Amino acid sequence: MAARARQQTENKAEADADKTERMRSTKVSRNPQRTHAAILEAATEEFAAHGFGGARVDAIAARAQTNKRMLYHYFGDKEGLYLAVLEATYATIRDAEKQLDLARRRPEEGMRELALFTWRHFLAHPEFLSLLATENLHHAHYLQRSEKVSVMHSHLIDELSDVLHRGEAAGIFRPAVDPISVYLTIAALGFFYLSNRHTLSTIFARKLTAPDALNAWGEHIVAVTLASIRV
Amino acid sequence: MAARARQQTENKAEADADKTERMRSTKVSRNPQRTHAAILEAATEEFAAHGFGGARVDAIAARAQTNKRMLYHYFGDKEGLYLAVLEATYATIRDAEKQLDLARRRPEEGMRELALFTWRHFLAHPEFLSLLATENLHHAHYLQRSEKVSVMHSHLIDELSDVLHRGEAAGIFRPAVDPISVYLTIAALGFFYLSNRHTLSTIFARKLTAPDALNAWGEHIVAVTLASIRV
């Protein structure tokens, strides 16, 4: 989410600056949206890097080039900030998933598309994986508080169900395959490989993050997923 | 590891107490092995529950029913204690893996055995999964310092290679299957399901940890693994 958030923030900040300058041509020495977004982005990095307990509020304020007063002003306390980070990160995922439109693809192509989409998404958002690991350490304590995240992946599961049914009708996928199991399988293969890459490469002495290795694992996910649902 | 460590500790403690009482029949008010093991067990729980940054040294000392002086006496500092926990936890895994003897099993049975073993092992050792997640958050910083953990899974990979070769020779497995990819597949399916169960069940509103669901997922791992390597 970091890159995207920064992009949006800067765009908004520039727009605000332009408007203000057109009106009175003063130096922009305050900019609430920018400060808010800068804190959120800094917090995302800090929480992803150190976990909830390891994250330092002072460090977040410093990284956002503001101070703690603003942080507490916008987000209440450390937990509120953490929850805001979680929700913003999930929102990014949800937005990205909307890009998927598998309805017109042939079943096997659709499954390939879905698996590679998930894999590339994990690759592009390492902070999402880290936050997920941290949140699970805390038994999803904070995520459960959020009303916004409840019906999160329904779009994805709907699209997946459709693909599976069409594959079944065409006689190439087994009948009554559970879409959630299929999704968990795809997510598991991508998540584990990336989130555990450091301990895995320490143990196996293998460069898991070389570009070739990453592409190969993406194809591996596709192959395993298809093999597991074909008749 | 917790249960096993506690068991060993208590056995040793009892043996020591017996010996001491036979010799002079004094109350046992000091017992280095027990203290050492109690600290290690308490630290395992604390680090697994809160991560490195979230773990509290005072809490560990209190949980071990000793005090910080002893903790620093035996383990140097917080990082030394964390490293000791990591090494002890990996040692438990390594010991368990030695129970595996797949050499005489038919290939498909061997694969099933290996997958279920890994799954049951993860189920029995949730603290291992949490510590792994924490360690990866820190880019395996501490694990890399340990010389002891380098050639960790070699036994497992050797056994797996043998099973794959025999399956290939029998014409039921595809040729030149990469054993590490197969192991990663098995581990990924188990690890992700368990370590992310809290966020997953929040999102999907499904009880992932019901006994039936757990058994079903174990069979799912077996089925997916076999489907991915069969000719």
Add this chain to the structure above:
DNA sequence: CCAACTTGTAACCAAATAGTTATATCATGC
């Protein structure tokens, strides 16, 4: 243009935290 409100800074505080010291007690080799 000014009163009310928002955004910002920096100094401050109480509690928590990792790590230490002083000191006492147990065990044991000589």
Add this chain to the structure above:
DNA sequence: GCATGATATAACTATTTGGTTACAAGTTGG
């Protein structure tokens, strides 16, 4: 049987931490 080192306790300290307060300065509606 006692000198010595290992094991234990609890009080202590310096620093860090999350969170607050006093106050300054920018912004805006009337």
